[in-house]
Amino acid sequence: MRAYEADYETAVVFANSTIPLDDDLLKRDVAVIDIVDAGNGAAIAKYSEAAHAYKLEGGGAVVERQFRTVFTGNIQDEATTFSGSEQFTVNSIPGEILVVAKRYEAALRGLLKVFADGVEVGEWELSDQDFFFGVDSFDIPASFITGSKTTLKFEVIPTPGHDTGNSFMWWIMADSSAVDASGLDIIDLGDSEENPNQVE
Numbered sequence: 001m002r003a004y005e006a007d008y009e010t011a012v013v014f015a016n017s018t019i020p021l022d023d024d025l026l027k028r029d030v031a032v033i034d035i036v037d038a039g040n041g042a043a044i045a046k047y048s049e050a051a052h053a054y055k056l057e058g059g060g061a062v063v064e065r066q067f068r069t070v071f072t073g074n075i076q077d078e079a080t081t082f083s084g085s086e087q088f089t090v091n092s093i094p095g096e097i098l099v100v101a102k103r104y105e106a107a108l109r110g111l112l113k114v115f116a117d118g119v120e121v122g123e124w125e126l127s128d129q130d131f132f133f134g135v136d137s138f139d140i141p142a143s144f145i146t147g148s149k150t151t152l153k154f155e156v157i158p159t160p161g162h163d164t165g166n167s168f169m170w171w172i173m174a175d176s177s178a179v180d181a182s183g184l185d186i187i188d189l190g191d192s193e194e195n196p197n198q199v200e
Helices: 008-013 176-182
Strands: 030-036 057-070 074-092 097-104 111-116 119-123 131-138 149-157 164-167 171-174
Touching: 030 074, 030 176, 074 097, 074 171, 097 164, 111 131, 119 171, 149 164, 171 176
Parallel strands: none
Antiparallel strands: 030 171, 057 074, 074 149, 074 164, 097 131, 097 171, 111 119, 111 149
């Protein structure tokens, strides 16, 4: 994953709160083209809910979580729980795969039905291998991506013990070669000025 000007091993050691800490994802040749900072506000306006036409159905409580890492200190983030669905519009490259990753409250993981521009893509079962902040990703096939903007919707499928969704942050990615050819700016997750989280 092209997180910033560093190789994979360095990315793992210098794990910043803006980088999706998922081992498999970090090894992929993808680049971040958009970020949605869901929850109670956003530190950087271009990552905000308002900038992405963000909508919740069945919105509930605001959840704030933090944890300490040996590399970055305290990572703090906020999310809103929801019982219906979450929708927002992001950058995309027509005819190219779109990789979406989310940070979520791992205890409230659950199952989601995924839509792209109103078309059902499939179901996404969030990983049960994480604690505190979970990070998981889902590939939207290129055939569903038809424009430079794509509206994504994630609908909660209630399962025993998991009937709500939540998202702290979304990373939107595409193959690095496709991003280079498109002329889209790659978001440098190692740049402190691009950091939408509070880190102490």
